[in-house]
Amino acid sequence: MRREISQRWVLSFADLALLLLAFFVMMQAQVGDRIKLVAGMRDAFGGSGEGDGDGSSSTIHGLVAANAFEADEAILKSGEAARLKAIGAAAAKAKQRVIVASQGRDGHTARLDSWELSAARTTAVARAIRMGGVPDAMIEITIPPMRASEPARGQRISVQPFPGAGSR
Incomplete structure (x- = not known):
């Protein structure tokens, strides 16, 4: 007896790929306001970025x-x-x-x-x-x-x- 293979992983993978695509489209769309985008991304991911050293x-x-x-x-x-x-x-x-x-x-x-x-x-x-x-x-x-x-x-x-x- 052979079990049917579930195709749910394909749907999950497609969702993940679309989310990733949307993330990059959002980043590209915000090029005109790059400083605010960088600050927002830094805050969203809880880091202070590359500039931790002297803060400049x-x-x-x-x-x-x-x-x-x-x-x-x-x-x-x-x-x-x-x-x-x-x-x-x-x-x-x-x-x-x-x-x-x-x-x-x-x-x-x-x-x-x-x-x-x-x-x-x-x-x-x-x-x-x-x-x-x-x-x-x-x-x-x-x-x-x-x-x-x-x-x-x-x-x-x-x-x-x-x-x-x-x-x-």
């Missing part, structure tokens, strides 16, 4: 664009430029990559529309980091998509050093 990799340096830049321009105020250069120098010394992430946008100016101003300010922050000694290949700029239908509520820029010179 988990430090997020944030700035409000309206306060850090000259009015209606993409020119950093001298105090902010010096602060960002110091962050860049520390990251260069530790051979860390730096992620510059922008969220939101300010209103348009006589010279630039809101998207151009947002991109120019984010780039100015990256240039200040580069002045600290971080090479271009180690700086990642992230600007998530913005819709014209969403009101301009102000731009916030965050800078976060991450360990690993050649991890990309």
Whole structure:
């Protein structure tokens, strides 16, 4: 007498594969907000990540664009430029990559529309980091998509050093 082989394992395997696929799709969909994604993943799995040593990799340096830049321009105020250069120098010394992430946008100016101003300010922050000694290949700029239908509520820029010179 021969027993019929159960096919339940196939269904369980398919469920597991779909869950894994959904996990990776979610991670890929959140690329525009990578810093928040990394922090959320770290919290979800109960770890503090690679940066346990000195804590510098988990430090997020944030700035409000309206306060850090000259009015209606993409020119950093001298105090902010010096602060960002110091962050860049520390990251260069530790051979860390730096992620510059922008969220939101300010209103348009006589010279630039809101998207151009947002991109120019984010780039100015990256240039200040580069002045600290971080090479271009180690700086990642992230600007998530913005819709014209969403009101301009102000731009916030965050800078976060991450360990690993050649991890990309």
